[in-house]
Structures are given as C-alpha cells and as structure tokens.
Amino acid sequence: MAGSRRPKRPTEVRIRAYNVGFGDCFLLTFRYPAGDRHLLMDFGSTRLPRRNGPGSMVRVAEQIRTDTGGKLHVVVATHRHADHISGFAGKAGEVIAALEPELVVQPWTEQPDLATDARAPSSSSSPGRAAPSAGRGGGKRLAAAAAVSRLADMHELAEYVREQGVRSETVAGVPKRLAAQLAFLGEENLLNRPAVEALQSLGRKQVYAAFGSRLPIASLLPGVAVDVLGPPTVEQSAGIRREARTDPDEFWHLAASAARARRGGDGQGRLFPEAPVARQVPQEARWLIPQIERMHAEELLSLVRILDSALNNTSLILLFDVAGTRLLFPGDAQIENWRYALRDAPEAAEIRARLATAVLYKVGHHGSLNATPRTLLWEALQEARTDPGAEPLVTLLSTLAGKHGSETRGTEVPRNTLVEALRRGSELHSTEEGTTSARFWRDLVFPLDDGSSA
Amino acid sequence: MAHTQGDGGTMGPGVPRRPWIVAQDPGVRRAGRILTAQVSVPWEDLEPGPLGHRVHVVDYDASTKTFYRPAPASLLEGDAPDDDLILGEPSFHAQNVYALVMRTLGRFEQALGRRVSWGFRSHQLKVVPHAFEAANAFYAPDSESLSFGYFRRDGRPAFTCLSHDIVVHETAHALLDGLRSRFMAPSSPDQAAFHEGYADIVALLSVFSLTGVVEQLIDHAAERDRSRSARRGLIHRSLLDEEQLRRSVLFGLADDMEGETAGARVNALRRSVALEPDPAILEQDVFLEAHSRGEVLVAAVMRTYLEVWTRRLRALGAIERDYVDRERVAEEGANVADQLLTMVIRALDYTPPIHLTFADFLSAVLTADAEVRVDDRRYQLRATLRTWFGRYGIEPTAATVDGTWPRSDLQLTRHGVRFDSLQADPTEMFRLVWSNRRSLQLDPSAYTRVSSLRPCLRIGPEDGLPVRETVAECTQYLSVRADELRRYRLVKPLGVDDATPIVLEGGSTLVLDEYGTLKYEINNGLPVKGNAPALAVAQRRLDYLAEQGYFEAGSSVAARLSSLHRRRALGDDSARAEVW
Known part of the structure; x- marks a missing residue:
C-alpha cells in the first residue's frame, strides 16, 4: 500500500472535478499527516467539451495518475452508464488499472454472477458481500433470484435494441432521430460492455453494495465513514407501499423473449411460416405500414427508456462522513432509488436528518429534472441552513448543456429551474465554468477539524 | 362442443353476419377445446382484409417485416373453427378483430340510436392484429389504428388480438375518443x-x-x-x-x-x-x-x-x-x-x-x-x-331526488333560427346558442364553438314510437396569463409564473327535444363570477393541473395510450412533487 504507517484522520479533503463534458469524474483526495489517499468516483463521458476540456479521456487518466502520485486506493463506479464508466475501457482504462486500486465499489446489480448466471444464483449473490442490514434469508434468496433473471433479461433486451437501432435507420417510417436514440441507448447506455468488463477485473478487492452495506474502507481511508443509501435491494424496494400491478420479472421476461426470438433461431422468426404472404403491399395499406414501423420503434424506445431509467436507479448513493463533514455523492439516482432511503426505510427520518447537514451535494444525474428530489432532499438541505451556525451548502454539478433534452419540453439537462434553485440556495460549482484545456478541472477544498492531534 | 351461442340471428344475405370469435382468450377451454362464440355483426359487402366501411384489418408485422396476404372477404360462419385454425391461421385472427370491433361499434350505435364516428377524420379504423412482437396493445389516434402485439412464452406465441377483453377495451378507447374528444385532455x-x-x-x-x-x-x-x-x-x-x-x-x-x-x-x-x-x-x-x-x-x-x-x-x-x-x-x-x-x-x-x-x-x-x-x-x-x-364514495352531481340532471326551465329565444336545420347544421345550432348566450351563461369574450351536433332517434317509452332528439356540445376557451386569473376570481396556483399562458376551458352539453326545446343543459362552463361552487371546482382543477406539471413549459400532454398502458403495467407513478 502507498502511504506508510497508519494515519488516523484526514485533515483536509479535496474534491477535484474533471471537466469531462457530459459525464462524471471526481477525485477525492484525503490528506493525512502521513500522506494522501485517493478515491476515484466515476470516470466516464458520452461527450467531451469542445473547448476548455481535456480533449481525450486518456489525458484525464494521465492527469489522475499525476494527481494521485501513481496510486489509487478506492474506485467507485456508481452505475453502468457510459457517462460514468466509459473511461475504464481502452487506453484510458489501462492507465487507471496501472494505479492498482485496492478496492472497487459497485452497486450490487453489477455483481458478475448475478448478471450471468441467469437462473441459479449462488448464495453469495445476496446483495453486497458485506450484507445489507435489511432482509431475511429465504426471502432474500428469492428476491435475488428474481433480480438475477430480470437483469439477464434486461441485458438480452439491450443487445436486441442496439441491433434494432442500427437496423431501423434504414426502415421507412422510422424517423432518423428515433433510430439514433435507439442505437445510442442500446450501445452506449445499456450494454457498455468493454467498460463493464474492465471494471470486473479492476482492483484487488471488489465490493458490490446495496442500501445499508458496510464498505471495508477502515484501513484504506481511516477516519472516513461511508453510508450506502442506495440502491435498495429488490426485497427492500419490493416492500414499498402497494403491490406492483404486474410482475416486473414477467414483464422483462416477455420483453427479452421477444428479443431472443428476433435475434437468433429461425431466420426471420415469422409468426406463421406457412401462411401466404403478400408479394406486394396492397395500395390501400401503404399509408399505414410506415406508421406501424414508427409505432414499433417508439414502442421499443419506451421500453428502453424504462430500462435506462431503471439503470439510473441502480446508482450507488454514498454519504461520506469525514470528521463530521458530510459529502453526498448520489451518482444518477432518480426518485425511485432515493425513495427507499428517504421515505420507506425504517430509519428514513434519521437518514433525512443526517443528509440535511451535508456540506457538499454532488448534483444528481448532471442536473436532470428528476434526480434531485425536490421536497425530500433539496428542501431538507435548505431547511438545515436556517439553523444558526450551519455551514453553507456547496453543490457540484458535472454536466454539458445542450446534449440531452429540450427546453421547450422542460427536459433540458441541466434543468434551468434546478440550476436557478442551486444558485439561490447554495454555492454552485459547475464543471462548465472556470476550466481551461490546460487546467480542465476545478477543486473544492474542505478543511477538517483538527484530526492530526494524534 | 366448445362453442356457444352469443347473440341471436340467422344466416343469409342482408341479415347480420354471424362470424366466429374466441369467446374470451385461447387459454379458456371447455371440454379441452378453445371456447368460441358466434356473434352478430351488421352485414356488409367486404373487400379482402377484411376491409369494410368502418374497419380495415391490415396484417403487417413490423418485427418480422411480414405482410400476410389479406384475409378473404368472406367470414367464417359455418362450423366452429378448431383449435389449430384458431391458433395457426392469421386470417382467423383478422376475422376475430374485425368481428369484435364491429360488434362493439354496433353496440354503441344501437344504444345511441345513430352512427358513431371515430375520433379522427377517416371513417375506417385500421386494425393491426400482429403489429409487432411486444406485450402491448393500444389505440393511436394519429395513425387511426388499433395495434395488437404478440409475444412468446416458452417459444409459443400468445396473441393479444385473440383476447376478447383486450380487443374490446382498445375499441372502447377509440369510440369514446370519437364521442368525447376532450376526455383525453388533462383536467382532474x-x-x-x-x-x-x-x-x-x-x-x-x-x-x-x-x-x-x-x-x-x-x-x-x-x-x-x-x-x-x-x-x-x-x-x-x-x-x-x-x-x-x-x-x-x-x-x-x-x-x-x-x-x-x-x-x-x-x-x-x-x-x-x-x-x-x-x-x-x-x-x-x-x-x-x-x-x-x-x-x-x-x-x-x-x-x-x-x-x-x-x-x-x-x-x-x-x-x-x-x-x-x-x-x-x-x-x-x-x-x-x-x-x-x-x-x-x-x-x-x-x-x-x-x-x-x-x-x-x-x-x-x-x-x-x-x-x-x-x-x-x-x-x-x-x-x-x-x-x-x-x-365507493361517488354521489351524483345532480342534487335531484333520483340523481338525474334537472330538467332545464330555460326558454330559449329562437328568433331567426331555422328549426329544420337545427338537428344537422352546427352553424344553425351556434346561432341558437349565441342568441341565448346570456341565459346559457356563456362568456362572449371566449372562443366559442359547437364542437359536435348529433341527432338521435330513440324509441319513446310511453308509446313505443320514435322520438327525435338533438345533442349538441358547446365548448368555450379563454386564454389568459396566470396573473390575469384574479379577474376571474381565481388564484394563481403555487409555483406558476405570472406570464404563464393558461387556457380556461368550459363546456355544456345541450339536449334538445323534438321541438327544439332545451331539455337538459349539462354544464361545466367557464368559471362565472358569483357562482361560488363552480369557482371552487375551477380552482381545484387549476391547482391539480399545476401539481401535475401541466403548466410547465412545453409539458407534453399527448401521452399515447401505449405508454399509458405500459406505465399501468409497471405501476409507475413517479412523484411529481419531487421533479424540477
């Protein structure tokens, strides 16, 4: 291990936010009297900035090597979307791998035997090697089994969508933009295979965490406590409020079997191989065919959007507590993921109180409209500032305007109304401001209570 | 026998056709065979498809890019179909959807005593029995169609187009949209x-x-x-x-x-x-x-x-x-x-x-x-x-003893109105409405139109003779800025900017008897000063819409029924309160 004798508590934490455009990449450096320790929180981008940026992910990786002095202690990959992990693949990934991280933390949904062994999970598939606090044995195994098949089904569907997206670019009736979205979601977001595989072999030790998991970081980052607030396990989230309307496993299973039938097997997979087929589309039906094609593509897209958002909801939500200074990193978690910790967990009230005193909030999902719960999180953070002596709130936004969503539909990322609220209610730092191509990062430094007294 | 008699009737030209359908779902069997039924649909001279005057079945499968040859113009009316035919013949599926859509349309027309149009310009609803491989079915007004998906479980196909309740459910969406186009709009x-x-x-x-x-x-x-x-x-x-x-x-x-x-x-x-x-x-x-x-x-x-x-x-x-x-x-x-x-x-x-x-x-x-x-x-x-x-907590709106709408006692001015065209000409009806705008409590500054006019024929209960009535829908729209709401005694909902354009909508259904006299005025009109209950309702509606994000810039209200069904299936109701 780098560093030497056991430092007790950090005296300062620095957060370096690299401007990777549309993506997240943060280096948390904990300063100890005996030397620095580094945690890399995500390393991905789906579009680098044209100006004021690093130019390539390899350059970011090299900067990380410089900034860490050649050694990473912990890597956190919040979820599998490309804008969070693309850098772990390819040349940039090789640079990171050479920093030999001791521990790699990912959400429980990425556990390889969960994802590949579709029907028979081993008992170790229970979420988080360090078992989450909630859950009973038998029920948990069932829930895990359900999750396993669901994930396998989701992956199968993703593969199909990628192919369809590519194919539908040439089908009459399917608007180009729609086909491109399909291809993008399938390829970059859902599958993202090289980066996912690179992560599986990264680090000396790997941990797959869920709400309530305890991370084995005591020796790596002494004096730093981490609460895992999300994602909830299937069992945790299944207990929420009212029964689901249909069985989500069945839902994904059917979607996946459609994908299977289309992809492999019997050539065209025609429903009625014996039935006579029209050689030419009759005149009276010509108007309709492109309409059906468009609806089919939209149908697929809506399915994939649900899937895509489901993946955001596999995001790790981490609350760091460094000598009483709390830093909140929620990845891209959306409301469904937050809801367990903030509302449905037995200890939700206590969690909300703890969160409210955080001094740093990494803005969820690049500032999109549904990743910063307005009442459950933001208003609670604001409320806590009214206490006399409360520390001001700092927010950190890593984003690239103009890549996703549209203002006219109120879906722009970052969402204007959110950014306004962030400016009003906190000291907002955005990667879009104050970076240059020579210095493509910005730093936030939090001095800590005197931890070096030992 | 696994089949059953549905509606009455006999076979022959000019009298209703009696095609076979799957009674409920191919999974429902009797004596080991799929339960089928014969239903009555109005006779018509069909083209292959079937393609008739109200329904056009188009058997195109977007997942495999297959266009099955249109089903013959004749319908299967003789012996009950066997299971192989039911499951393996796309032409039977075409007949099944044709029969169920026509039967449902027939039920609506029979009950209402008139022809019923679809909610789009064309007269022929397109029905696609194997539109794509997906566990979904929906009505889409923009493509004038009902699409039915199919899916495979353990390699065996299952067809939503063979499920009686799914086909009728989608048809009912299309019919309701034709009768009350504003019911798909956000309101309450x-x-x-x-x-x-x-x-x-x-x-x-x-x-x-x-x-x-x-x-x-x-x-x-x-x-x-x-x-x-x-x-x-x-x-x-x-x-x-x-x-x-x-x-x-x-x-x-x-x-x-x-x-x-x-x-x-x-x-x-x-x-x-x-x-x-x-x-x-x-x-x-x-x-x-x-x-x-x-x-x-x-x-x-x-x-x-x-x-x-x-x-x-x-x-x-x-x-x-x-x-x-x-x-x-x-x-x-x-x-x-x-x-x-x-x-x-x-x-x-x-x-x-x-x-x-x-x-x-x-x-x-x-x-x-x-x-x-x-x-x-x-x-x-x-x-x-x-x-x-x-x-279940639902009491009639009308405060009458039996809960029916109160009879209107308004004496409409009919000066200049030509009685004989009142039943068929919306412009004539508008003249009647405009002449009576004050007694009907219409706001003359609002955009006002007769959005539908439907003559209907009923059998009178007293003597069994036909009674002609007229049903007119009159709608009003007022476009105001949020800060102008107070002029209408309404409060701007929380979180809505002053400059946000807000459309206040109102409308009345007017039922006229055979003499052109107003029988019922069923009114959800624009909020009127002095009408405290109506104002309270309008206020609640505004607040609800604001809460639903309806007034946010460009919020899309045209959510297709397909995604509605999908969200329904997944129980997805992301909390609006948490969104920016």
Whole structure:
C-alpha cells in the first residue's frame, strides 16, 4: 500500500472535478499527516467539451495518475452508464488499472454472477458481500433470484435494441432521430460492455453494495465513514407501499423473449411460416405500414427508456462522513432509488436528518429534472441552513448543456429551474465554468477539524 | 362442443353476419377445446382484409417485416373453427378483430340510436392484429389504428388480438375518443382515470354479455356437484348468492384473464373486484393515481351487475328442490350485462363535454336510462347503481331526488333560427346558442364553438314510437396569463409564473327535444363570477393541473395510450412533487 504507517484522520479533503463534458469524474483526495489517499468516483463521458476540456479521456487518466502520485486506493463506479464508466475501457482504462486500486465499489446489480448466471444464483449473490442490514434469508434468496433473471433479461433486451437501432435507420417510417436514440441507448447506455468488463477485473478487492452495506474502507481511508443509501435491494424496494400491478420479472421476461426470438433461431422468426404472404403491399395499406414501423420503434424506445431509467436507479448513493463533514455523492439516482432511503426505510427520518447537514451535494444525474428530489432532499438541505451556525451548502454539478433534452419540453439537462434553485440556495460549482484545456478541472477544498492531534 | 351461442340471428344475405370469435382468450377451454362464440355483426359487402366501411384489418408485422396476404372477404360462419385454425391461421385472427370491433361499434350505435364516428377524420379504423412482437396493445389516434402485439412464452406465441377483453377495451378507447374528444385532455384525477376505467367496463360487460362465457364460469363453480340434478343441467341455489357468484364468476373470469395473454395487461377485473367498498376510498393518495382510480369506477359497476343479477335469480322458479335451470341463470347474467352496457354507453350523450367527474358520469347514466326506460322495477338498475357508487364514495352531481340532471326551465329565444336545420347544421345550432348566450351563461369574450351536433332517434317509452332528439356540445376557451386569473376570481396556483399562458376551458352539453326545446343543459362552463361552487371546482382543477406539471413549459400532454398502458403495467407513478 502507498502511504506508510497508519494515519488516523484526514485533515483536509479535496474534491477535484474533471471537466469531462457530459459525464462524471471526481477525485477525492484525503490528506493525512502521513500522506494522501485517493478515491476515484466515476470516470466516464458520452461527450467531451469542445473547448476548455481535456480533449481525450486518456489525458484525464494521465492527469489522475499525476494527481494521485501513481496510486489509487478506492474506485467507485456508481452505475453502468457510459457517462460514468466509459473511461475504464481502452487506453484510458489501462492507465487507471496501472494505479492498482485496492478496492472497487459497485452497486450490487453489477455483481458478475448475478448478471450471468441467469437462473441459479449462488448464495453469495445476496446483495453486497458485506450484507445489507435489511432482509431475511429465504426471502432474500428469492428476491435475488428474481433480480438475477430480470437483469439477464434486461441485458438480452439491450443487445436486441442496439441491433434494432442500427437496423431501423434504414426502415421507412422510422424517423432518423428515433433510430439514433435507439442505437445510442442500446450501445452506449445499456450494454457498455468493454467498460463493464474492465471494471470486473479492476482492483484487488471488489465490493458490490446495496442500501445499508458496510464498505471495508477502515484501513484504506481511516477516519472516513461511508453510508450506502442506495440502491435498495429488490426485497427492500419490493416492500414499498402497494403491490406492483404486474410482475416486473414477467414483464422483462416477455420483453427479452421477444428479443431472443428476433435475434437468433429461425431466420426471420415469422409468426406463421406457412401462411401466404403478400408479394406486394396492397395500395390501400401503404399509408399505414410506415406508421406501424414508427409505432414499433417508439414502442421499443419506451421500453428502453424504462430500462435506462431503471439503470439510473441502480446508482450507488454514498454519504461520506469525514470528521463530521458530510459529502453526498448520489451518482444518477432518480426518485425511485432515493425513495427507499428517504421515505420507506425504517430509519428514513434519521437518514433525512443526517443528509440535511451535508456540506457538499454532488448534483444528481448532471442536473436532470428528476434526480434531485425536490421536497425530500433539496428542501431538507435548505431547511438545515436556517439553523444558526450551519455551514453553507456547496453543490457540484458535472454536466454539458445542450446534449440531452429540450427546453421547450422542460427536459433540458441541466434543468434551468434546478440550476436557478442551486444558485439561490447554495454555492454552485459547475464543471462548465472556470476550466481551461490546460487546467480542465476545478477543486473544492474542505478543511477538517483538527484530526492530526494524534 | 366448445362453442356457444352469443347473440341471436340467422344466416343469409342482408341479415347480420354471424362470424366466429374466441369467446374470451385461447387459454379458456371447455371440454379441452378453445371456447368460441358466434356473434352478430351488421352485414356488409367486404373487400379482402377484411376491409369494410368502418374497419380495415391490415396484417403487417413490423418485427418480422411480414405482410400476410389479406384475409378473404368472406367470414367464417359455418362450423366452429378448431383449435389449430384458431391458433395457426392469421386470417382467423383478422376475422376475430374485425368481428369484435364491429360488434362493439354496433353496440354503441344501437344504444345511441345513430352512427358513431371515430375520433379522427377517416371513417375506417385500421386494425393491426400482429403489429409487432411486444406485450402491448393500444389505440393511436394519429395513425387511426388499433395495434395488437404478440409475444412468446416458452417459444409459443400468445396473441393479444385473440383476447376478447383486450380487443374490446382498445375499441372502447377509440369510440369514446370519437364521442368525447376532450376526455383525453388533462383536467382532474377523475377525468384522467375515466378513459381506462370506461374501456375496462365496456370490455368486461361485453365479455359477460356472451351467455356461453357465463355458463362456462358457472359450470366451473358447480363441477363438484355430482348429483343427478346437476347432471341434468340444473344448478343448486346455494351457488348463486352474491358472494358465491362474486367468487365463481367475477374472480373466475379474472382467473381466465390470466390465460394466454397474462403479462400483456393488468388484470383490471381482479383488482377491481377485490376492492372493498369504502366511501372515502377516492380521497386516499393511492386512488388519486389514474389507473387505481379508474378501477374504483369498474368496481362500482361490476358490483351493481352482480347484485342485480342475483336479485333476478331469486325470482327464478326452482325446477327441482333448490335446483334452477343453469342456462336460464347464464341468460339472466348475460341480459343484465347487456342492459348495463347499454346504460353506460347512452350515458355518454348526457355527460358534460369537458371536465368530467365520476359524479357527473353517475348523473349521466341515471338520466340517460330514465329517459328511455322509465320503468325500472324489473331490474332496479338505477337504484342499485346509485347505491354501489355511493358505497365507493361517488354521489351524483345532480342534487335531484333520483340523481338525474334537472330538467332545464330555460326558454330559449329562437328568433331567426331555422328549426329544420337545427338537428344537422352546427352553424344553425351556434346561432341558437349565441342568441341565448346570456341565459346559457356563456362568456362572449371566449372562443366559442359547437364542437359536435348529433341527432338521435330513440324509441319513446310511453308509446313505443320514435322520438327525435338533438345533442349538441358547446365548448368555450379563454386564454389568459396566470396573473390575469384574479379577474376571474381565481388564484394563481403555487409555483406558476405570472406570464404563464393558461387556457380556461368550459363546456355544456345541450339536449334538445323534438321541438327544439332545451331539455337538459349539462354544464361545466367557464368559471362565472358569483357562482361560488363552480369557482371552487375551477380552482381545484387549476391547482391539480399545476401539481401535475401541466403548466410547465412545453409539458407534453399527448401521452399515447401505449405508454399509458405500459406505465399501468409497471405501476409507475413517479412523484411529481419531487421533479424540477
């Protein structure tokens, strides 16, 4: 291990936010009297900035090597979307791998035997090697089994969508933009295979965490406590409020079997191989065919959007507590993921109180409209500032305007109304401001209570 | 025999066709074979497809890019189809959707006494029985079509186009959209819930109006009775009380709905029948969500159905001690379903054109039925309906004793109005409306139009002779800035900017008798100063829409029913309050 004798508590934490455009990449450096320790929180981008940026992910990786002095202690990959992990693949990934991280933390949904062994999970598939606090044995195994098949089904569907997206670019009736979205979601977001595989072999030790998991970081980052607030396990989230309307496993299973039938097997997979087929589309039906094609593509897209958002909801939500200074990193978690910790967990009230005193909030999902719960999180953070002596709130936004969503539909990322609220209610730092191509990062430094007294 | 007689009629040119359909779902079998039924549809000279004057079946599969040869113009009306044909012949699927859509359309036209148009310009609804491989089916007005997906379970295909209730549900969406185009617009939790709830009700009553389906469910309940009487086609009375029938018939059908197409849709029947009555149910948070709320409406109607049916059965004479005729039991069930279906269809003419609430719907059903079926002693449908709606917290809007809309006592000025074109010409009707704008409490500064005008012919209850009536929908729109709301005594909802454009909408349904005299004015008009209750309703609506994000820039209100169904299936109701 780098560093030497056991430092007790950090005296300062620095957060370096690299401007990777549309993506997240943060280096948390904990300063100890005996030397620095580094945690890399995500390393991905789906579009680098044209100006004021690093130019390539390899350059970011090299900067990380410089900034860490050649050694990473912990890597956190919040979820599998490309804008969070693309850098772990390819040349940039090789640079990171050479920093030999001791521990790699990912959400429980990425556990390889969960994802590949579709029907028979081993008992170790229970979420988080360090078992989450909630859950009973038998029920948990069932829930895990359900999750396993669901994930396998989701992956199968993703593969199909990628192919369809590519194919539908040439089908009459399917608007180009729609086909491109399909291809993008399938390829970059859902599958993202090289980066996912690179992560599986990264680090000396790997941990797959869920709400309530305890991370084995005591020796790596002494004096730093981490609460895992999300994602909830299937069992945790299944207990929420009212029964689901249909069985989500069945839902994904059917979607996946459609994908299977289309992809492999019997050539065209025609429903009625014996039935006579029209050689030419009759005149009276010509108007309709492109309409059906468009609806089919939209149908697929809506399915994939649900899937895509489901993946955001596999995001790790981490609350760091460094000598009483709390830093909140929620990845891209959306409301469904937050809801367990903030509302449905037995200890939700206590969690909300703890969160409210955080001094740093990494803005969820690049500032999109549904990743910063307005009442459950933001208003609670604001409320806590009214206490006399409360520390001001700092927010950190890593984003690239103009890549996703549209203002006219109120879906722009970052969402204007959110950014306004962030400016009003906190000291907002955005990667879009104050970076240059020579210095493509910005730093936030939090001095800590005197931890070096030992 | 695994088939059953549905509607009456004989074969031959000029009289209704009697095509075969799958009675409920290919998973529902009798004596090991798929349960089928013959139904009546109006005769017409078809083109291959089938392509008729109201329906065009197009068998294109986007997943495999296959265009199946159009089904022959003739329909299968002779011997019952066997299972291989039902499952393996796309042309039978084409016939199945054609027959079910036409039958449903026929039921609407028959109940309303006139032709009913679709909610788009063309006269022919396109129906795609194998549109793509996906566990979904939906109505899409922009492509004038119903699309039915198929999916595979363990390699075997399952077809949503062969499920009676799915096909009728989608057809009901298309018909309702044709009759009340504003019901798909955002307004209130009730209106948001109405489309799905109504489509479910029409679909379920349509299934129950097939005697064979009811018989099969009763048989299932009685299969443990091995007595001689039971073998002679009789059924013991103990199996026919309300709770027993709820279990055997309603939950029984819910089980059947799990059939082949489970996973493609929500089992609305099971969820509705399981809802215990509670007058405060609609105030619960969970039931503010559109789909759950719609299920409350379904529950109220299906409980009414059950009670009326059991009451009819009590009047049935025993053939042997405590044993009654099984066929008669089923017939009564199908009759009650049919009668109830007629009622809920007729009700649409008596709903306000805009901002519908469940309470309005109840008043509309009661009024529509009382108009043509004065004597309700036989079925007591109106009283029972009112009781069950009340048990789920729905009281009629109209404060009259029987809950029907009050008769209008307005004497309309008819100066300059040409009476003979009033029934057919919207411009003439507008003249009448405009001349009476003050007494009808219309705002002259609003954009006003007669959005539909429908003559209808009913059989008068007193003498059995035809009665001509006219139903007109008059809608008004006022576009204001949010900060101008106070001019209308309304408060700008929280979080809405001053400059946000807000459209206030209102409308009245005017029912005129054969002399052009106003019989009913069913009014959900623009908020009028001095009308405190109407203002309170308008305010609640504004607040609700603001909460739903309707006034946010460019929020898309044109959510397709496909995604509605999908969200319904997944129970997705992301909390608006948490979104930016």
